[in-house]
Amino acid sequence: MSKIIVDPITRIEGHLKIEVVVENGVVKDAYSSGMMFRGIELILRNRDPRDAQRYTQRICGVCPTSHSIAATLNLDSAFGLADKIPDNGRIVRNLILGAAHIADHILHFYHLAALDYVDVTKVAKYDGNDPVLNSVKQFIERGELAPFVPRNEGDYRLSDKANIDATAHYIKALEMRRKAQEMLVIFGGKMPHNMAVVPGGVTETVTVDKIASFLWRLNELRDFIDNVYVPDVLAVAEAYPDYFDIGAGCGNLLSYGLWDLEGNDADYTKRNRLVKQGTVSTDLKVGTLDPNKIMEYVKHSWYTNSSTGKHPTQGVTEPQYGKKEAYSWVKAPRYDGKVYEVGPLAGIAVTYARGEPTVKKLVDSVLSKFKASPKALFSVLGRHAARALITKYVADAMPEWLLQLKPGEPAYIDYQIPDEAFGMGLTDAARGALGHWVEIKDKKIANYQCVVPSTWNLSPRDDQGQPGPVEQALIGTKIRDEHNPFEIGRIVRSFDPCLACAIHLVTPRRGTIGTYKIG
Amino acid sequence: MGLTRSGRDLGSFQGSKVAIIGIGNLLLGDEGVGVHVAQRLAEMIHSDDIQVIDAGTSPDIFGLVDAQKVVIIDAARAGGVPGTIYRFELGDLNVNSEQPLSLHELSLLDGLRVLSFLNRRPESVVIIGIEPSTVDFRLELSPQVERKLPEVMRLIISEIGGITEQTMEVIR
Numbered sequence: 001m002s003k004i005i006v007d008p009i010t011r012i013e014g015h016l017k018i019e020v021v022v023e024n025g026v027v028k029d030a031y032s033s034g035m036m037f038r039g040i041e042l043i044l045r046n047r048d049p050r051d052a053q054r055y056t057q058r059i060c061g062v063c064p065t066s067h068s069i070a071a072t073l074n075l076d077s078a079f080g081l082a083d084k085i086p087d088n089g090r091i092v093r094n095l096i097l098g099a100a101h102i103a104d105h106i107l108h109f110y111h112l113a114a115l116d117y118v119d120v121t122k123v124a125k126y127d128g129n130d131p132v133l134n135s136v137k138q139f140i141e142r143g144e145l146a147p148f149v150p151r152n153e154g155d156y157r158l159s160d161k162a163n164i165d166a167t168a169h170y171i172k173a174l175e176m177r178r179k180a181q182e183m184l185v186i187f188g189g190k191m192p193h194n195m196a197v198v199p200g201g202v203t204e205t206v207t208v209d210k211i212a213s214f215l216w217r218l219n220e221l222r223d224f225i226d227n228v229y230v231p232d233v234l235a236v237a238e239a240y241p242d243y244f245d246i247g248a249g250c251g252n253l254l255s256y257g258l259w260d261l262e263g264n265d266a267d268y269t270k271r272n273r274l275v276k277q278g279t280v281s282t283d284l285k286v287g288t289l290d291p292n293k294i295m296e297y298v299k300h301s302w303y304t305n306s307s308t309g310k311h312p313t314q315g316v317t318e319p320q321y322g323k324k325e326a327y328s329w330v331k332a333p334r335y336d337g338k339v340y341e342v343g344p345l346a347g348i349a350v351t352y353a354r355g356e357p358t359v360k361k362l363v364d365s366v367l368s369k370f371k372a373s374p375k376a377l378f379s380v381l382g383r384h385a386a387r388a389l390i391t392k393y394v395a396d397a398m399p400e401w402l403l404q405l406k407p408g409e410p411a412y413i414d415y416q417i418p419d420e421a422f423g424m425g426l427t428d429a430a431r432g433a434l435g436h437w438v439e440i441k442d443k444k445i446a447n448y449q450c451v452v453p454s455t456w457n458l459s460p461r462d463d464q465g466q467p468g469p470v471e472q473a474l475i476g477t478k479i480r481d482e483h484n485p486f487e488i489g490r491i492v493r494s495f496d497p498c499l500a501c502a503i504h505l506v507t508p509r510r511g512t513i514g515t516y517k518i519g
Numbered sequence: 520m521g522l523t524r525s526g527r528d529l530g531s532f533q534g535s536k537v538a539i540i541g542i543g544n545l546l547l548g549d550e551g552v553g554v555h556v557a558q559r560l561a562e563m564i565h566s567d568d569i570q571v572i573d574a575g576t577s578p579d580i581f582g583l584v585d586a587q588k589v590v591i592i593d594a595a596r597a598g599g600v601p602g603t604i605y606r607f608e609l610g611d612l613n614v615n616s617e618q619p620l621s622l623h624e625l626s627l628l629d630g631l632r633v634l635s636f637l638n639r640r641p642e643s644v645v646i647i648g649i650e651p652s653t654v655d656f657r658l659e660l661s662p663q664v665e666r667k668l669p670e671v672m673r674l675i676i677s678e679i680g681g682i683t684e685q686t687m688e689v690i691r
Contacts, residue, residue, distance in 0.1 A: 043657065135636050
């Protein structure tokens with residue numbers, strides 16, 4: 001029996017750590033631990049409720065936009081505005097969130113996940129004239145491999161040409177991601193940490209110029225998604241078909257839905273969204289989303305046992321580091337007492353199972369290409385495919401939203417902050433279900449709780465001993481080479497984890513002489 | 520700050536001669552010192568030649584940078600007393616070449632390397648580090664770090680000095 005620990009703690013303090021116990025070449029047990037930003041509620045207490053939009057964006061450097069939307073939906077609901085946002089405001093929020101998700105999914109596939117399957121060192125064999133590929137080639141010839149560090153020696157399966165093409169797409173994706181970020185800025189004002197999304201709507205006015213300049217960037221992105229991103233994901237799937245059977249996980253998916261197609265229903269669980277709300281399991285039966293079924297458990301987390309089994313609105317944060325049986329700062333959220341995975345796969349699977357025609361067509365065409373059943377979606381490749389399809393789905397929906405905007409008409413409605421209120425904001429971040437809850441007393445925040453996607457996916461065991469989604473996805477996996485356990489990285493990265501939400505210190509090289517102290 | 524629209528011309532997201540980038544988490548006390556400095560500088564500097572970016576903890580900020588000279592401000596744990604100011608160049612930093620599990624681990628160095636593939640690598644990159652005292656959940660800086668901010672800002676201004684006469688006037 002051996003223990004494999006994947007712990008990138010050298011880069012960021014207090015971070016995601018995956019510990020895997022291997023017996024006879026099979027993962028027998030897995031433990032996912034992390035440091036979480038459980039201090040956010042302490043910071044927000046007694047502040048003006050509107051501060052939540054500004055400060056919760058700072059929780060996460062990768063998905064600040066999603067936090068701004070969740071916080072704002074939360075405040076809309078607390079302020080009694082949820083069904084009163086002007087259409088311009090609702091649509092501009094959708095466009096901002098859509099731009100963020102497109103940028104994020106492209107970033108994840110090319111700059112994180114693809115390196116598991118694409119061997120960038122093959123660019124050394126490139127003999128063409130493309131200046132960018134030649135510049136990559138020079139880096140590789142000098143032995144400078146970061147940020148393309150191959151870790152999966154012995155399991156690269158693409159042809160030399162496919163590896164070289166994918167590397168060119170990696171570079172192209174950088175430019176495309178920037179286009180998506182520019183789209184976000186057109187309506188968000190700045191990036192990261194947009195200022196436009198506020199309770200009552202958005203602060204940006206809608207003009208014909210903004211619509212036009214958004215649209216031409218969107219067209220370029222749609223072209224890239226259709227002709228590069230989706231085909232690259234499918235090419236990886238063709239070369240690594242066994243990954244449709246690896247990393248299945250818990251088999252239960254949860255989506256809060258996102259991108260509001262109407263704003264007349266104050267209940268976010270019932271309103272019509274582009275990506276649908278609900279739960280779905282491997283049998284494809286859909287369940288109605290009921291946020292009252294969400295509870296957080298802490299038996300295996302470093303919090304006092306008396307704070308276990310609480311709904312986020314009752315959430316308590318009483319740290320107890322070193323508690324027996326605990327191994328993570330992450331609490332274990334459960335839905336109806338069961339383990340649920342969140343993310344684009346959940347959004348796509350729930351929308352598919354609800355029979356939405358566009359998603360049905362997209363998913364069926366991928367499944368038929370691989371002669372696979374919908375069960376194959378519950379896998380490493382299923383997660384990557386779902387992420388690509390959701391990107392296409394939203395990008396294809398956005399041109400119509402732009403046409404629905406009414407230049408010159410209001411995008412914002414004025415309001416009063418109530419003395420006392422409760423609020424709930426539900427949306428999906430790029431990594432899955434994101435919920436914010438607020439209690440207001442004397443026009444101030446009395447309690448604020450966020451349950452973020454990676455809390456679901458990277459959660460430790462709960463009070464019943466049920467392992468979290470990533471832990472379940474790892475358990476039972478065959479490890480070909482214990483000294484080079486590439487399967488673990490592939491499974492964990494397919495979830496697009498984002499736990500580090502926190503510390504970002506620069507660590508100078510020890511004993512450096514090139515540094516000088518000032519003052 | 521960050522990627523912003525320039526004037527009324529929505530079609531152009533222009534680069535600048537200098538980018539000042541504050542990195543850190545505003546919610547973690549001194550860890551957010553880079554962001555505090557960027558926010559204060561942004562109120563002082565209004566020049567097309569200088570872009571002040573509050574990058575927060577965004578790992579992909581370098582996709583947005585188009586500048587000849589980059590000054591990065593961040594908390595740096597290098598063993599000095601809290602409030603100690605350091606000046607690093609790129610070669611002084613640890614290059615960790617593990618493949619990251621999370622996008623959060625894409626580092627500043629990865630970002631700069633990627634810029635060189637795009638032939639957009641800045642001519643010079645200087646990192647101003649400040650030794651933190653308290654890194655925990657709070658919005659305020661510790662007094663040890665707070666009282667060093669004027670000195671940090673003076674250092675940055677001297678770092679970017681001599682770009683153009685106009686720039687210097689703006690800073691004055």
